[in-house]
Amino acid sequence: MSQPSGFQMPKPVLAIEGLTVSFDGFKAVDDLNLYIDRNEVRVVIGPNGAGKTTVLDLICGKTKATAGSIQFENRELTKMREFDIVRAGVGRKFQNPSIYENLTVFENLEMSYPKGRKVFGALFFKRSAEVIARVEQIAAEIMLTDNLYLQADLLSHGQKQWLEIGMLLMQDPALLMLDEPVAGMSVNERMQTAELLKRISKGRSVLVIEHDMEFVKSIAHKVTVLHQGKVLAEGSMEAVQSNPKVIEVYLGH
Numbered sequence: 001m002s003q004p005s006g007f008q009m010p011k012p013v014l015a016i017e018g019l020t021v022s023f024d025g026f027k028a029v030d031d032l033n034l035y036i037d038r039n040e041v042r043v044v045i046g047p048n049g050a051g052k053t054t055v056l057d058l059i060c061g062k063t064k065a066t067a068g069s070i071q072f073e074n075r076e077l078t079k080m081r082e083f084d085i086v087r088a089g090v091g092r093k094f095q096n097p098s099i100y101e102n103l104t105v106f107e108n109l110e111m112s113y114p115k116g117r118k119v120f121g122a123l124f125f126k127r128s129a130e131v132i133a134r135v136e137q138i139a140a141e142i143m144l145t146d147n148l149y150l151q152a153d154l155l156s157h158g159q160k161q162w163l164e165i166g167m168l169l170m171q172d173p174a175l176l177m178l179d180e181p182v183a184g185m186s187v188n189e190r191m192q193t194a195e196l197l198k199r200i201s202k203g204r205s206v207l208v209i210e211h212d213m214e215f216v217k218s219i220a221h222k223v224t225v226l227h228q229g230k231v232l233a234e235g236s237m238e239a240v241q242s243n244p245k246v247i248e249v250y251l252g253h
């Protein structure tokens with residue numbers, strides 16, 4: 001059915017088209033198309049070596065594409081440097097948290113505020129009401145309000161992961177990418193992380209790589225299955241789980 005005149009589909013926040021990267025002739029990502037909307041939690045799954053991490057590396061500029069385009073809010077990321085991609089609003093969390101263990105939760109968050117204190121700028125830094133309010137707001141979001149003045153090395157593994165998510169949130173990214181965010185977490189922490197990701201997807205896009213199917217089920221609006229650098233299947237968790245091709249290459253193992 002055609003749309004009424006004047007109706008426009010909302011543009012995806014992230015539009016990846018024909019994305020390809022070759023490492024010595026081996027295509028780790030091969031003519032990939034991927035579209036992610038605002039308010040969406042998308043999970044990318046697939047067997048080891050499918051190209052999942054490489055896709056995140058391409059989006060954040062760590063790896064340069066051989067061909068194709070990555071449009072993020074109308075900007076072409078394949079032509080930008082890593083630092084500028086962060087400034088454009090793309091945040092990425094790696095598997096191991098990179099927090100300052102000897103600083104408090106408050107200081108870690110404060111450090112990540114775009115206009116906040118920098119490691120070597122402490123001497124001239126005046127804590128503004130704006131920074132404090134933002135730190136408190138993010139601490140509540142990541143469930144660390146009661147731990148604000150605790151040194152970060154005393155947090156549990158799960159809390160350290162949340163702190164790093166909070167540090168990314170301080171910069172208010174429009175796209176947040178997370179690589180296996182619940183690895184090593186307790187069941188309880190996994191459930192809380194699922195709620196956290198649902199909360200933070202409001203107003204932004206969240207792209208997650210994950211192997212834990214129970215967790216995927218609890219967060220994904222849509223699942224993309226990668227295999228040999230290409231999209232093997234895409235859709236709801238139910239559709240993907242019952243897809244014979246997906247069972248053959250991934251879920252059946």
Ligand SMILES: Nc1ncnc2c1ncn2[C@@H]1O[C@H](COP(=O)(O)OP(=O)(O)OP(=O)(O)O)[C@@H](O)[C@H]1O
Pocket residue numbers: 023028046047048049050051052053054055
């Ligand atoms: N810099 C690189 N140089 C050469 N080959 C690479 C490079 N980065 C990735 N690859 C290869 O590309 C393929 C895809 O790797 P990638 O890490 O993206 O897979 P993945 O789906 O994230 O796997 P896993 O689930 O094991 O993390 C693998 O065969 C990997 O060896």
